[in-house]
Amino acid sequence: MASRRLKEIGVRKVIGSRRSQLVWQFLSENLMVCFFALFLGCLLAAFIFLPGFNEIASKNLKIDLLRDSNIWMFLGGMLIFVTLVSGLYPAIYVSSFKPINILKGNQKIGSKSILTSVLLTFQFTLAIISIVAGIAFVQTNYINSNRDWGYNSADKIIVNVPDKADYLPLKNKFSALASVDEISGSQDFVGDWIREEVLEFNNEKYEISLLNAEATYPDLLDLKLKQGRMFDPDLISDTQESVLVNQTFLDQLGLTFPLEEKIILDSLDYNVVGVVEDFHTIFFQEAIDPMVIRASPDTTFNYLTLKMSAGNAESSMNEVKKIWHETVPRGLFQGKLQTEVFDREFSDVQGVRNIILFSAILAVILAALGLFGLVSLNMNSHIKDYCVRKVFGANWGDISAKLFKRYLIIWGIAGVLGGTFSILIISSFLDTFFAFHSGVGVLPIGTGLLLLLLVVAGTVGSQIWKIVKANPAAILKAE
Template sequence: MIKNFLRITLRSMMKNKMFIVINVFGMGIAIACCIVAYFNWEYDARFNAHHVNAPKIYRVSSVREFEKKSTLYGHAPLPLGAVIRQNIPDVDKTMRMWWSFSDFKVEDNIFRAGLAYADPELFDMFSFEFINGSPAALKDKSKVVLSDEMAIKLFGTTDAVGKMLTQVNGADTKEVEVGGVFRKQPANSSFRENAYMHFDNVYDDDKNMKENDWKNRDMLFVEIADPARVATVQKQLQTYTENNNKVREDFVIKEFVLDPFVGMANRDRSNDTWSRLWPSSPPAAVVSPVIMAVLILLIACFNMTNTAIAISSRRLKEIGIRKVMGSLRSQLIVQFLGETMFICFIALVLGLFMGEVLLDSWNALWEDIKLTSHYFDNPSFLLFLIGILFFTGLVAGSYPAFYISHFEPVSILKGKLKFGGTNYFTRVLLALQYSISLIAIIFAIAFYQNSNYQRDFDLGFNPNSVIIAYVSNQSEFETYRNAIQQNKDIRAVAGSQHSLFSSGYNDPIKYESQQKDVDILNVGDGYIAAMDLHITEGRDFIKDSENDKKEAVIVSERLVRDFGWDKAIGKEIVWMDTVKLYVVGVVKDVYTNGLWDEMEPMMMRYIGPDQYTHVVVNGPTDKLVDINKTMESSWKEVFPNRLYNGRFINEVTVEATTVNNNIVKIFAFLGVVAMLLSATGMFTLVSLNIIKKMKEIGIRKVLGASVSNITRIINTEFVVILVVASVLGSAASYFGVDALMGSIWKYYLPMTSVTVAVSVFLLFFVSAVVIGYKVLGAAKMNPVNTLRVE
């Protein structure tokens, strides 16, 4: 019986090759999209899953309550690690971590280090695979442990244990020995550093950091083997909040919490928790591909359903004869479902190959996400494929199988059964198909418009005209400034300790009874001019003014509004509970976080050259690339042993543009696929409708109906379907676009009426092109031939 079913299936497929190829190709693309969505979801779901001890590990985080809002900070006071190690026996292991901006030098070659400082327990708590050397090398302050990637970059081989390299940290250099080489962590890991050294090296990097200073912060992890003791340990930690609060009255900690390492990367991304570790993908980047892949799969299933009905209409006599010969309805259902399942299986195989292509394309879009396929070593993926096969087979084949198999053989063989055209079910399917297609198109156009909107968004200054380089002290600043000022294209050079889109700190300040958190920048002479900031009230800092260094501040308009000032000049602000500062100027609002997060109030303080660590360079936008090349050339002359660290500060806006453009590409691809599948479904239904109305069309033509009248008769119900789809798709997009954009950015361009109008026009235009030839052919058909056939 199975052999007979298979023979019938193959015979039916050969008779309908065009429909089968279209459906296999469409379903293959849909399955490929699902495969990419699965691996993207798995990448996020298995973030840090390779760490064997993950369930025992916790990050010690600080909870601060400010303005009736509790915020979790993923850091802890620096001395707390040593305190836990000495006083809390329930903690089995403790590990501190901090990051360095050092470079590595081997012979005359300099490389970015990607270096972090950590306690030796790093390799005991977390899972690292060592290729050469030993994890114990991290116990030696004079040794460095490298990733295989970094070892090959430095020495051309992973057999690097015992080799020497130079650590370059600003003007300081230090010879260190390679003590081990580990396999670099996977992309979905919180630890992506290329090198580690003993934590105590942090005090050589930053002379201002003191081991017992509770003002300093680091990342702190603990391992607790007995889960029953976690609550006890957290309770014991509260004893030490006072140590912090005595020296940081501006940053009072409500409590310390043990934040589980499992799921930490996901929570950090969702809650914007302060953390130097790599977070997982944003929720929108995980959920959106899954939703769209499912929608595309449904379109392909609906399309196959309509096609199956069209094909089955040609097999009515076969169904009638089989029923007369004794076939049961259940056997016919199995036959039709089996045929659909077989087609879906072919599409699944094709989808696996297409999935590889789409995976490469996906990885090309996102620099930090590298998805890898693994088909046969992952039981969950095999179950996923089996689930996809049965889902598509049942969704696409159930209605035709159950609907067609219930026909009575007498009606079929006597020719009384009229089968063809559309019905409520097929109309609903087509409306849903086009609704989904319209959603994808609207998303693509909306994100393209948003890209242009954000590109031209006024951030309060021009980020496209500034380059920042980093130096260690006043002497280096002056030497480098003198070297680059010879370039006539440079309009301004200024120094600072912090800068927009580079560095700064956030502290609370008080005005009378009000208290606000503000972003604080310490800047030098000419900084406001070099950054193209606009003073709207008051003045700039006075050069070399000791009074300005002690008590003058320039604030943003946002801070003025937050404190409710009518006139800001002269207002007294209290910082760190004792320092009195006075407003001397107000600058136009600056979006210190780009467009990603809420604009924060900002305050700038004046510093002297002895605190400069930033070289801020302003030049014409069209000549900035050439200026950067000149700066790099001058850097190599002035600092031959250090890697050039200059960067364009518009990286934040470039990232936003990249995200926008990538999303446009994704939805454009999905929109094209969805539209083609939907158009194929409409073509099928139009063909069936024409077949059903052949006699009516012929009679109308005999009675004098024009081509336009015949076209209207055929098209009317499909125009209604498109209108319904347009309403449904537009309504769903209105909420969907806002939800997706809002999950990515704080400031964006909502969907506009122009977006909907253009998308709906494309929907109708593509549909008209697809079915126009078929409809015009039917309208022009000779009625004599039509009626003779009838």
């Protein structure tokens, strides 16, 4: 703002204005601009951005601007801080110029500011990191959304058993339903927390997840058998001293062919009769744990899993709920579809993804605005130079090359910094929160660089077009 009013500053200093008066004038004008920006920002936040954020993030955040004094204190402090930070140095700097240099046209400001280039590089770097993070989360969400759970979740209803005495009555009534093909009990259920235990093998102790279930439970879930066999409910040995293990269990214990190997669990010996492929008992943010499935008596079961006839699970939920309440009139029904066990986690991940994408879009917009301001300042400082070049025959290509060079260098430096920090920060973040993710590869970084290059080309190109269309005579007539 001050850079476009150099002649006014020179005239005011000539007629006697003191430096302190100029400083206060620019600060007060900057305060008005910041106040208007703050007012507009509050309106946009309250009526556009916050409702939009709540929509994409599945949240219900609210701002009470009229009653919350803390918000007013924060906004007031921010207004003063931004006014001083953005206006104090320019006001002091510009007011220090000598009137004779200003009025003779020898005073130039902002033409080679290193600070503006550094700040723009910082904005570009943040924009690249935000874009890479958004794309990486979209890829990770896509991978996990299409990931094989390791079992067949379709057509199954999970029902809680509040008390051990309710297990058999509930099972018998559900079994009588025509839409129920199979029914099986378990202490925990796949898709929820599975209890952890310690087992002993070859005098070594290992932490594992233990699923106590009815002998028919693995078949009901259609777990995929890799070695050996499933439980046989008719064999007493299977229901008393046999277990199934998953592939991760073999990998942790270093076994290749574990059949008939003995493990010690709860001070009892068990034979491994089969190996199933890994399946997800909890959401994909966690790695698959070593798993032991033990056939157990129904006195330990807290859940029933009903396998419904094809396509009838959702339509049968009300009937299942009605029977449950008739059997357990004072209990709390917590039934759910097996396909819905990860719905909350998927919703949370999608909310985070949307927030990051929103941040990426905002970062790109801020970078474009910062670039536009810097290019405009550069243009205003050199407009006469460019017009003189046009008079002497310079074409738009020469002018474009001169203008683009500086911003391409900034884009390149930001690309190196943004790509490096993206690999270090985002990869570490994904490793921390997701056991299965896409990582940070060429696609996210390349997309971020290309998108930012398009922003540079569009912003600088629009300013170049103004120069190309400008009439040198109208601009140079004062000379």
